[in-house]
């Protein structure tokens with residue numbers, strides 16, 4: 213036998229009526245599929261505008277790497293491999309079907325020779341089998357291991373998985389029956405199909421019986437596949453279309469988790485998200501793109517501690533709500549488009565509020581804005597701005613704010629800092645140091661860096677030690693720095709993250725004006741929340757500054773030999789990545805490199821870098837006691853202590869406070885684990 217002559221009879225054992233049935237049902241399936249997609253698209257089209265068309269090449273690359281290449285999915289090994297087996301199995305089988313169509317319908321005889329043997333027979337057979345393995349793993353995870361993150365939609369999943377398995381199984385049966393009935397000489401090139409054929413030949417011996425069985429299975433196989441094709445847009449499988457789209461239109465900016473600013477001069481401006489009509493088209497697409505994989509829920513610190521928040525449920529509850537009220541939503545849009553304000557208002561008022569109704573207040577207030585969900589999500593869904601905009605509606609439209617947050621915001625309004633009861637002045641901490649204020653600098657351009665102190669360091673006695681350590685280092689390195697002193701106001705992060713955008717706007721505008729007045733070009737801050745706000749969010753108000761975190765700045769000073777470390781520290785240290793430094797700003801290496809230069813033995817926690825676990829302070833949580841569930845900071849403190857390190861290092865004043873509290877609570881009374889900001893260690897190493 214010459215492999216160059218290898219081929220098979222295409223559409224073996226079919227009649228013209230069967231072929232008509234195949235093409236007829238395919239046309240119907242494609243029409244229903246297109247209608248299903250259109251139903252989704254017409255909902256996205258009613259969303260508010262969002263610019264996500266720029267840099268198409270970069271976007272396409274993301275789809276290829278992150279989507280089809282499974283770059284994100286494979287970070288979670290077992291489900292990642294499971295999805296890859298199903299996905300690539302599907303793709304190969306789809307290509308194989310296309311090859312048959314080219315060969316038969318276009319009359320181009322490509323199912324021949326080595327291509328036929330290596331691709332159309334062997335590769336397709338192996339990938340079909342791997343597809344089944346992927347489905348089996350999905351069944352085990354859902355119905356045997358019963359993973360909590362996969363609990364949603366168990367019945368629907370069962371039907372889909374069974375349908376896919378049946379399509380594959382009947383595919384193997386069709387191949388096997390053809391092989392045994394025609395005594396195909398190339399059978400070994402289709403090992404799984406061949407085995408299936410041999411097994412079927414036992415109860416169905418002889419060609420006539422095999423032909424009859426083949427014809428019945430053929431009709432069933434075609435009907436099942438075309439039914440599945442038709443229902444894809446109406447089921448979870450719609451993510452085959454929506455997920456690549458969502459990745460394509462994902463956020464490419466270096467500013468992450470940022471809400472759009474509100475024009476408070478405009479009386480008609482929406483105060484956060486009140487109804488479906490306040491969502492952007494991208495947020496509506498986000499809802500439909502969710503694959504229900506539960507990775508976000510697994511990563512969420514609030515969920516881990518039993519609080520009433522699952523980022524997956526937030527997305528799915530909103531999606532289910534939009535789908536269930538599709539008719540009303542479209543009727544409202546039609547009324548709005550024809551200028552029928554009364555009817556539009558009537559429809560909006562009749563719908564339950566999204567914030568506080570569809571998504572409960574306590575769910576929204578449980579979020580620490582840590583972005584672990586966004587980092588884990590394989591399809592680039594943006595949970596944080598959505599949750600924050602819903603919070604804006606609670607805070608500004610409904611005046612529903614937890615007590616502690618209300619007090620912090622009221623303090624921001626009166627004293628421009630969020631610590632209630634703090635009576636000290638911002639300038640007190642440096643009265644016994646040589647620290648220059650910008651107002652007294654004759655030539656502001658001679659200032660190398662402006663040290664943005666932040667409220668915590670200025671007002672909290674524990675964090676003041678961190679500020680003093682940084683001042684010691686900068687003075688040792690001969691850095692010409694200055695502070696704003698009494699002119700510095702809270703950057704606005706606690707206000708913005710708690711939905712009080714008006715107060716954020718007031719503080720931010722005042723700070724931008726001050727920084728512009730001094731023509732500040734470079735800012736160093738040791739608070740990652742200030743870093744995020746000054747570096748990325750003041751841009752919305754015209755403030756474009758170079759801002760670096762103190763870990764980056766100190767590393768730079770060490771690299772330039774401006775800081776000389778006179779002794780090595782023998783401690784074993786574990787480093788906690790602050791969310792706003794790592795996941796928001798990609799600063800993972802700088803603090804680690806500084807610690808390494810101190811000679812410490814550094815031990816990583818299991819959840820570190822992009823997968824770091826929140827300390828529990830973000831999103832305004834530093835200012836109120838969330839009574840629901842357990843304590844996020846204690847969860848993290850246990851993990852840090854488990855490393856065996858005696859020093860837990862961090863690089864954020866809020867993480868410092870939360871971890872100190874957590875370590876104090878969970879370690880035994882005679883425990884000796886301490887929590888430090890890494891600059892406190894650097895200051896010790898240059899003390900001699």
Ligand code: SF4
Pocket residue numbers: 508511512513514515521522523578579580581582583584585586595596
């Ligand atoms: S930002 Fe953090 S706390 Fe909020 S939903 Fe996402 S993972 Fe959970």
Ligand code: SF4
Pocket residue numbers: 501502503504505506507508509523524527588589590591592593
């Ligand atoms: S939001 Fe993303 S991570 Fe969460 S369930 Fe949906 S697809 Fe998975």
